[in-house]
Amino acid sequence: MNILEKIVQHKRIEVAEAKKGISVDELKEKSLFNRTCYSLRESVLDLDRNGIIAEFKRASPSKGIINDRSDVSEIAKAYEQNHVSAISVLTDSEFFKGTLDDLVAVREAVKIPVLRKEFIVDPFQITEAKAYGADIILLIAACLSSKEIKEFSAYAKKIGLNVLLEIHNEEELKDNKFDTIDAIGVNNRNLIDFSVSIQHSLDLASLIPVQYIKVSESGISDPDTIKLLKNEGFQAFLIGENFMKTEDPAQAIQDFVKHI
Numbered sequence: 181m182n183i184l185e186k187i188v189q190h191k192r193i194e195v196a197e198a199k200k201g202i203s204v205d206e207l208k209e210k211s212l213f214n215r216t217c218y219s220l221r222e223s224v225l226d227l228d229r230n231g232i233i234a235e236f237k238r239a240s241p242s243k244g245i246i247n248d249r250s251d252v253s254e255i256a257k258a259y260e261q262n263h264v265s266a267i268s269v270l271t272d273s274e275f276f277k278g279t280l281d282d283l284v285a286v287r288e289a290v291k292i293p294v295l296r297k298e299f300i301v302d303p304f305q306i307t308e309a310k311a312y313g314a315d316i317i318l319l320i321a322a323c324l325s326s327k328e329i330k331e332f333s334a335y336a337k338k339i340g341l342n343v344l345l346e347i348h349n350e351e352e353l354k355d356n357k358f359d360t361i362d363a364i365g366v367n368n369r370n371l372i373d374f375s376v377s378i379q380h381s382l383d384l385a386s387l388i389p390v391q392y393i394k395v396s397e398s399g400i401s402d403p404d405t406i407k408l409l410k411n412e413g414f415q416a417f418l419i420g421e422n423f424m425k426t427e428d429p430a431q432a433i434q435d436f437v438k439h440i
């Protein structure tokens with residue numbers, strides 16, 4: 181079994197457990213569920229913002245612990261002060277050491293779109309995302325059928341969330357061009373062997389229809405890469421490790437944005 185299959189298998193068990201603890205109706209009664217979400221598109225197109233989707237990431241299956249010292253609210257505020265377009269929060273605990281509490285903390289700390297970075301395999305997690313403060317959900321094409329992507333994205337839109345679809349290749353793009361998707365992200369990291377290449381983004385850029393916000397994800401560590409990706413039409417850039425692995429992520433984002 182590859183790592184992605186392991187994560188998804190574990191996720192299905194976790195979701196079954198979570199469902200025993202709370203019902204969809206109870207999730208919908210939570211105060212954060214009843215809220216108008218910030219628009220990812222508006223934030224990315226806002227000229228006062230820089231297109232970065234900055235991620236709070238404690239650990240990953242490829243790197244192990246990245247940062248277990250930083251305070252989630254402080255980092256979120258530092259990201260916002262440095263004009264990022266959105267903040268991504270890992271909520272997977274088993275492989276990334278994140279929690280839904282992290283998501284709530286970020287929601288309470290900032291007034292920009294927040295992405296629940298999660299392996300979504302069940303609509304329950306979409307209701308949960310809204311109930312715990314997210315504005316955006318991630319759907320990973322490698323984990324879902326085209327039918328699921330269509331249905332899950334329609335449900336997310338229905339409850340007012342923005343949808344980011346993550347793809348790795350042309351096939352996944354071709355099969356999933358739904359109008360319930362707001363943004364398409366090309367993951368430069370292969371989720372099976374963890375190899376990273378910006379070339380994935382460069383190769384797929386021109387194939388992504390203009391109706392979608394174009395996002396390049398993972399392995400971005402050099403401001404010059406942002407310039408290159410912008411030239412190819414990318415509007416948003418998902419960056420985690422480059423900030424989180426430093427002694428002072430708040431300082432790291434400040435230094436980075438000076439050069440883009």
Ligand SMILES: O=P(O)(O)OC[C@@H](O)[C@@H](O)c1c[nH]c2ccccc12
Binds near residue numbers: 237
């Ligand atoms: O830390 P990086 O290399 O800057 O990458 C951030 C983000 O793109 C990455 O965490 C990610 C992209 N897609 C995912 C799906 C699940 C978990 C994590 C991810």
